[in-house]
Amino acid sequence: MNQWTREARYRPLSDIAPEVYQTMKEEVRNSPWRFSYHIQPPTGLLNDPNGFVYHDGTYHLFYQWFPLGPVHGLKYWYHMTSKDLVHWFDEGAALIPNDDADSHGAYSGSGFIKDDAVHIMYTGNKRDADWVRHPSQIVGHLRSDGRIDKHLPPAIPNVPAGYTEHFRDPKVFQEASGTWYCIIGAQCDDLTGCTVLYQSEDAETWTFLGELKTQYPDFGYMWECPDYFELDDKGILLFSPQGIEPDGDAYQNIFQSGYMIGEKLALPELTYQHHAFSELDFGFDFYAPQTTQAADGRRILVGWMGLPDISYPSDMYNWAHALTLPRELTLQEGRLKQLPIRELDLLRKRTIHAQSTEINQAMTIAQAETFEIELSNLALQTTQFEIHVRAADQEATVLTYDATTQRFTLDRSRSGAEVPAVDYGTTRTVQLEQPLHQLRLFVDRSSIEIFLNDGEAVASTRIFPKSTSQDITLIGDLTADISIYEL
Template sequence: MEWQIENKYRRLEDVSQEEMDALVSKVNSCSWRQTYHIQPISGLLNDPNGFSFYNGEYHLFYQWHPLGPFHGLKYWFHTKSKDLVHWENVGIGLRPDSYFDSHGAYSGSSIKHNGQLYLFYTGNSRDEHLVRHPYQCIAIMNEYGEIKKLEHPVIDKVPEGYTEHYRDPKVWKEGERFYAVIGAQRTDETGCSVLYSSPDLLNWNFEGEIKTGLREFGYMWECPDYIEIGEQGLFIFSPQGIEPEGEDRYRNIYQSGYVLGEKLNLDNKELMHGEFVELDRGFDFYAPQTMKDAKGRRLLVGWMGLPDIDYPSDQSGWSHCLTVPRELSIVHNKLVQRPVPELQLLRKTESQAADTVVDETKAFEGFSGTVYELICDFENVDASEFGIEFRAGEMEKTVIKYDTIQRKVILDRSRSGEKVAEDYGTERKCEMDSENIQFHLFVDSSSVEIFVNDGEEVFTSRIFPDISSREIRFFAKGGHAGFKAVKWDY
């Protein structure tokens, strides 16, 4: 036990260059390394942090444990981009080297103020008995990219009624005041979120718990994010401890979702909202964070992974990546996520196909690969099910399909290659009542993000096929289905 604890909190600064070089070399030899998704140079990536547009560039930090694919001592790693597509690794943004973050610089957000970027994060510390003491901390980045922590936390106590699970501040400005929501656990071990306010980002006042219609909804709410789109309030969070419902809902180990309703009443902390809806219908999506860019767009990036799940890339010394950026909008009182149009910069060779498949599975010239974007529109359908097999070979395939009898979209990774979290099932489903179906796929070496009907639903998943599994096939069962498809190599 002592060895595990020591190894978990081993510091990068205490590791030789030779050991680090060997780990990076091992990571780079992995055939599942991504090509256009943000991923760690070694070790484990998790929550996106500090997502912002500052000084003419997009900045994105993420939780990073550099020394292995497990949740150890967390740093913030900094990456930046001018176009949301081509990301430059800047390096470590925050080191866990102060008394208030000695056991990890945990998740948080950022906001521009007085020409600088303020990073608001949770410092994780533990005493000699390994009892956790969370602090809410500030670091400031100037226009030259230099980051300096404040010497002391700005919130140094957990209010009465809450446990040490108290983290992940998301900050915004309303009028002349700053506000932050923090994920929390009540002492009765139920999850919630609390509200703070500040005149200057340095002095914070505890306003109280946000009142929602979800009094007993899991045991911890992680990564809360309150935003407003038009005249509606949108509260995004990741509740832990939600039991599955039927075949379709809450099938992953932990969930991420949102409630949509009226704007948050900052005076009485009340949020009037509709039902909780999962943000993503796939296998691997958690801890998303949003930001508003200079164009006024509300953008979201998520962690393409989940806590407490083993992944095949672990054996190569690394784990996880981030999703592509998505633009959020509200359509017919529902949150819609669309891939940012900047991703079109990646498009290279184009291939097209159009046909009607009748009780068959067909392949077409130009439709194969391991890294690409694919848009396929199905119409004039009387088949009982139809869809696409991709990253397919003799023994492997990942399948996205529409079942016209159940009126459901189904993602099946039962034959996607190396197994992942099979205890939680190999299919993900959601209802969609539509005559025409569009599947928009972003496929990378070990992942897929599928936007259905222009972002009405999204399925995000890691897959770990053999590098030889490259085929794309279109199929229909129990009738015919017409389709038009276009593919771009990346």
């Protein structure tokens, strides 16, 4: 489909002949830049992670999915399962938008465990003949065959007074007392973003409590994908505000995702004493993160490695986007730190390089297309050094650190096929609080995820190099313990 009319965007997958859809899958499977070890759509567009939950030995992770092309349209929930958060099994489409309340899409939501079963709450997107949106919040449960049964009519059928049609993305959590709450992203009638809360005794019948009181009464025009959890006796609120203007190195993308750390929510009073908003990721492609609690109590985050309203080179092959690798969140020195989960060591196929290495001026230390590299015990003899990955004569993704300013820059101006978002530039920079002493990179066929100083700063970025661009080159005078693994 080359002309993405409204009719084309809201055509259900069931209208497509099986042989036609199979051809689409083959086209996507054989296209460039398909990932080696990330979650990606079989066809069409992937966006927000949804329903991320652990139950009875299995992790369940869903994502928003439009199957017919690399655009936003009639959204399904696609289901993945895993025993270890690394090897994922394709369970197919689990939530089908085929009822009146979600006639124009099953939008984002969360998972929770009740009565020893996986339940979900999501936003049903319905539009009337005048194309006015009527969102509702729908509860469902996961069947043994991997599909979701909806509990209709919607648990929250209408938007309360004082808020616009932009009212979505419920995240359900339970207090120690057993009371259920859900936090929802919203837009007030004055076109400012916020979150609201509901309360329930059975996670089926919900009572509106009101708007969460924060220190940000005017911070963007919409707050999407809120996620509240507690860590080390603190209350953490994640959300994705839209409409924030750039400010120095911060807020450089079209939309942002970040967090606030504060005292635990006072419920049902709706007060939240917190510190300033901080971005989670300084890369080009990160949005709508969602967390869950792992089997051993760790708080694990997964994000959408993409952004709304931006096209990507893979679009020409009728697919777009992926999910980030899972990250463990810890609270240290008043900030969230993000580390690749330890289970990712299972991805390592072979060791390419593992030794203390001295670099003088420039050295290509390995060649690989999909790999992990870690530099630790980093000691610089000059004020600046660079790492070039997925490099060849005309291509390279360039990472630069300036020891004088402690600024780290990601440059994708020569990373291959261009992401046509020229208004958002080709570099991203972060100011580190500590001198750079450790970094870890995960590079897939069309992505790079960067972890600095044991999770002090993180960047997720799509890149689209040629398959032959495989050099890993360090430039500068330094010594470091360097480990490189093929993944």
